[in-house]
Amino acid sequence: MHQFLFIVFAVFCAGGAINLLVQRKTINSALSLIVVMGSLAMIYLLLGAEFVAVVQVIIYAGAIMVLYIFVIMLLNAGDEEASKGSNVAKYFGIPGLFIGGIIGIGVLLKHRPNDTPLKLGALYGPADQVGMLLFTKYLLAFEVTSVLVLIAIMGAVVLARRSDS
Amino acid sequence: MSALTFLIVALIKIAITLGVLLTVVAYTVWLERKVVGRMQNRWGPSRVGPFGLLQPLADGIKFLLKEDLTPPYVEKNIYLLAPGLALIMALTSIALVPIGPVIHLFGISTPVQITGVVDAAGQPSDINVGLLIVLGITSLGVYGIALAGWSSNSKYSLLGSLRASAQMVSYEVSLGLSLVGVLLMSSTLSLSGIVHAQQSTWFGVIPQWFLFRGQFVAFFIYMIAAFAETNRIPFDLPEAETELVAGYHTEYSAMKFAMFFMAEYANMVTVACIASVMFLGGWTGPTISFLPLAVQAFLPLVWFTAKIFFFLFLYIWIRGTLPRFRYDQLMAFGWKFLFPLALANVIVTAFFVAWRA
């Protein structure tokens, strides 16, 4: 059952990711990204991280991607035009990625002996325990994120507000 | 309970809930036309059946038989996907709402809640983070509207859906925050757990609903935000017909339009369900001891339905009474008044809970 579910959602995930690359329309890319995020939430559930899964849906799919769609609508971003830009990044990046991928897979395969099998819901992450950790051990990090969010809000307002005539 | 029984019970529950929900949706439309009619000194629907009771049926047939236009120049796939998405998101969240306590039928005990089960100890339990899932599904509901507006390739639709998504995202913040107070007091995210936290009474009379335990500010914030979330008057700017024709569903007709329509009313019902679960004790209510036991078993359902219809009536009443906001007023109200108030409510409740502990 676990394997079956994992494969189903992993296929959705990978399909969405590939679709994001293939699509020429920005909105379709955004929708496939939502599919990726949704299936990732399901995969988190399989691992028992229920709180993370729900937050993933609320924050990523429900807030961040809505913002993306909103901007796509606002700027009327249509089809991507095929243009000839600098392809340096491509020529260096893609082979680099390929090599990196091979090394990564090699490492994982070499790792096979202590490859831990994970059972369904192997680490139960309930909301209260996660919250407990967040407000004790990670208290400072939590408080500091407020500075981050403040900067982001301020920056968004400063950069995107209407011209002050 | 074996896996098979579990599956069958779940399917039956889904079928019943869905049937009831769709009926309620259909008759809310009828109720709205009737009540608004009376408020405006008209009759409302009265021709089809007694008191126009068969009107929803006639409307449904009309929607099914009308020509289903797909305008040219629309983004076909997304255009077709959007109404379905809106309706599915609207119908899904009802699955998590605890409608009643555990019932015993044919030797099977199960709570009246699609996602609820009875655990080994005979206690009802449901998803631990139920409320968050409801919020998550609600936040996904905005996609139906946003995509409808985008794919229609029409300026009215686009403006309507831009407004709608901005409005829903903005008010979602206050909506979520208004529920935090209740969560602090009940210290659980499970919806049936929240209902159980409100079961007892003071002096055997006054129910200990969270509304009476200091969360009335949160309740009003919730109701206002919920009106905005469901795009109802006085916050129905996305479909303000005087400015935007019909907003995001301008280009939709027949069944696809009906799906948006149903989604809106289903959302109203869900919002009412969450309101009654969070603030009004869900299905709890006074027991009436002189009634026969068989009837008493159904009392929780009656209480729940009564609470839902109270909210639905409120919706209609306000629709018949209030004018529409201007868009900048709506945004200013949401961010400058509602949001700080919701935040203050959270802080005060947190202090109160910490002081009591």
Next chain:
Amino acid sequence: MPPSSTDYVRILPEIVLAVWGMAVMFAEPLLGPHTSRKGLGVFAALGCLLALGATVFQAQPAYAGFGFYNMLRVDHFSVFFHCVVILVALSTTLMSLDYLPAHKIDKGEYYALILLGAVGMCLMSSAVELVLIFIALEISSIASYILAGFRRHSAESTESAMKYFLLGSFATAFFLYGVALLFGATGSTNVFRIAEVLNTSAHIEPLAYIAVALIFTGLGFKVACAPFHIWTPDVYEGAPSPVVAFMSTAPKAAAFAVLIRLVIDTASPNWFWVIWVAAVLSMSVGNLGAILQSNIKRMLAYSSIAHAGYLMVAFASASNRELGISAAMFYSAAYAAMNVGAFAVISHMAGSHERFSSIDDYAGLGRRSPALAAALTFFLLSLIGIPITGGFFAKFYVFSAALRTHLIWLTLIGLVNSGMGSYYYLRVIVKMYMNEPRTTAPVPPVRLGVGLAIAISLIATLWLGVWPNAILHYTQGAPTILAGK
């Protein structure tokens, strides 16, 4: 157990900066639309001074050690970088006082962003938990992205912000992936714990190597060392000059601090060849690129890549902990001082819409404004590494550290590069004193703010160049503490 008051002293500079930043933010809308924001700038500068005081207070031995559930650690190392970051923030604030009105971007949020960004940079130097390092890194980066696009009506500025943002977030993702793999390989996100696992366990998981490589990639972007440098010239050219002064020094110093903590303390020495390569690449690319430039901001951008390379030399020699780390710390301070000074002069010269940023615009500056020309000359000489300037001792320590760890080739390449680099700095100096001015328009008089910023950098550069022992003594105390548990 709630955090104690000692814990709060350990983040006192950050608290001061954050409170001041928020105060500026709140004050901004209360001022009318036509009021000058200079007062807010002065207020922000006061906040920086106070934070500096808090850092000095925090430097007492009583407050050294771990704080907040082992999230951060106050030691010589963190105090040193706190001082660098806060001084840079102070100078930037001062030089912006007149720049902002001249460019019609007189907004209080600017100062708030500098202060809040400095919070992140300070935390980067004291954090020992990857979670906190990551968040602090993001605070500093996001603040820099916004500041780069602060002239939002100018196409150059927004373009610079966009490029900075795109490549910066790209780098963040790499850094994060590295952190995730490191977490998986060692089972912890605490730097000291990770170091312990990596240094003691007989069999290091290969995953850890990939992780360190990814982290190095991510941080390499942030410090602009080759081959991750491509964003630097564009971003520096488009961003407002005071902002360049800020983001070419403070976030970089902080990122180097993280790099020192992470890479030196956790990786086994077989990683140093990567740093060797990065150092050589950065120096060469930076110096060669700078020679070709006609825009002074672009030139200094390439020069900053080269200087990142020199700093990497110090890293490469950090297998000898004492020398390498203290040389790197000294270098980052010296670089901050002289670069901020140079950009203070440039931002004063820039004129409205940053019109005068070509090297030719500096022709004849020696006659038009002798004082400014003298200051710029001093900073450029320091960037070359002429004695009695901070740049000299910085290079001296770096290369002597490299020599002592027998990195002969690296030292040679560095010295050759140093010689090559002097060409383009000298070109500017020659232009200023030998060529005829292009315009007769007088250079605007130096106001108090810019003057103070230049003075601070001048004093710092001179101090580091004439009397480096005090600083050096302090930095040499850091590595031993850094190593100790």
Next chain:
Amino acid sequence: MTVPISWYLLLSAFLFACGVTGFLTKRNVITLFMSIELMLNGVNLSFIAFATRLQTLDGHIFVFFVMVVAAAEAAVGLAIIIAVYRTRETLNVDRVNLLKL
């Protein structure tokens, strides 16, 4: 039935690689941002998988912080896009080329 952790890690690496590819090949700024989001999502999966193997909730916490950072980045990034669009009227990165690369 169990799933080996390497499957999760491979999926996560695949998502990350897709993100990198998208970043390098796509030309629309918004799509570039989405590629970065995809990379972050891939990383999150790694965190959860490792947390499960190590039986510690620390990985979950990290994911929350990543989400906050992603949200902040999205807000700032989209604001930057809007600012760029206002001065350029284009979303194609190749046409945003006043400063030579």
